[in-house]
Amino acid sequence: MLRGYISDLEKGDVFKPVEYVITPFMCSEYAHGSEETSEFFHSERNAAGRQVRPPTMIHVDKMRILEANCDKEQRVSGMKGPDARVHYEYHAKHHSPAYVGERVIVTGHIVDKYVKRGRPYLWYYLEVRTADGRLVTTYNDLTLLKYKVES
Amino acid sequence: MSAPTFEVGAELVGPVRAITPTRIEWYDSAMLSAATDELRQVGVNIHTDPEFAKAEGFVTANADGMIMTNWCSEMLTRVFGLHYLSRGELRTKYIKPTNLGVELHVRGRVKEAAKQQNGNTLYSIDVWCEDEHGTKLVDGDAKVEVARG
Numbered sequence: 001m002l003r004g005y006i007s008d009l010e011k012g013d014v015f016k017p018v019e020y021v022i023t024p025f026m027c028s029e030y031a032h033g034s035e036e037t038s039e040f041f042h043s044e045r046n047a048a049g050r051q052v053r054p055p056t057m058i059h060v061d062k063m064r065i066l067e068a069n070c071d072k073e074q075r076v077s078g079m080k081g082p083d084a085r086v087h088y089e090y091h092a093k094h095h096s097p098a099y100v101g102e103r104v105i106v107t108g109h110i111v112d113k114y115v116k117r118g119r120p121y122l123w124y125y126l127e128v129r130t131a132d133g134r135l136v137t138t139y140n141d142l143t144l145l146k147y148k149v150e151s
Numbered sequence: 152m153s154a155p156t157f158e159v160g161a162e163l164v165g166p167v168r169a170i171t172p173t174r175i176e177w178y179d180s181a182m183l184s185a186a187t188d189e190l191r192q193v194g195v196n197i198h199t200d201p202e203f204a205k206a207e208g209f210v211t212a213n214a215d216g217m218i219m220t221n222w223c224s225e226m227l228t229r230v231f232g233l234h235y236l237s238r239g240e241l242r243t244k245y246i247k248p249t250n251l252g253v254e255l256h257v258r259g260r261v262k263e264a265a266k267q268q269n270g271n272t273l274y275s276i277d278v279w280c281e282d283e284h285g286t287k288l289v290d291g292d293a294k295v296e297v298a299r300g
Binding site for chain 1: 166168174177178179180181182183184185186187188190194196197203204207208209215216217218220221222224225228229232233235236237238239240241242243244245
């Protein structure tokens with residue numbers, strides 16, 4: 001179910017897309033936060049000749065799309081859900097780089113939701129495309145909705 | 152774009168870094184900053200507060216998995232450059248919590264190098280992170296299609 005907590009999401013839910021223009025600050029600050037010093041992400045002085053969006057920024061796109069679709073648990077705004085969630089698996093495929101100044105559109109849906117060894121998992125699928133339709137990233141994500149197993 | 156070449160079995164060496172509260176705060180705040188396009192500061196969560204983490208069933212505060220994923224990605228960017236950014240793939244699985252105080256070693260090994268019909272080479276790479284005792288905390292793999300030089 002959309003519009004609730006992240007743990008309310010169900011298999012088949014289709015997210016309302018989000019879109020934004022990639023800024024130099026977004027790329028540089030995200031890279032800086034993980035001590036990534038490659039010039040690809042900090043300026044245009046690199047082999048691409050343009051400042052590149054770090055491919056792992058798909059994680060930020062996940063946070064953006066959850067913010068727009070889960071009104072009761074807008075984590076970026078500081079809201080919390082009933083339980084701490086734990087990221088379990090990241091799987092990103094890069095189809096083309098995205099660059100500073102480009103507008104990108106993030107779409108996605110819930111592939112599955114299931115319980116394994118007493119713990120609930122949520123499987124997301126996201127795509128990032130530029131506004132003119134170029135595929136940038138496809139992404140599968142598995143998140144554990146609650147780490148603590150009730151005894 | 153130059154074309155790096157590797158034999159099967161070649162080792163890739165990534166960063167070796169301690170998991171500190173400062174590093175955890177750097178990532179979580181940067182993630183929020185990138186999402187909002189303004190400087191932000193992370194609040195209390197399982198990564199930043201040991202007591203909160205304990206209440207949620209963890210031994211102590213632990214690193215956001217994306218920190219390790221980013222360090223794996225850093226290794227691949229350094230080795231393969233634009234080939235990785237343009238035609239790469241990375242999967243990481245957080246098989247154990249990476250707790251505060253761990254000394255994390257990022258590693259990789261070329262598993263396969265397959266020549267493609269277009270002359271490119273598709274590398275399949277095992278990627279993982281282990282602690283200072285050699286215990287694997289993050290497991291994964293990557294693929295990078297290197298354009299012929």
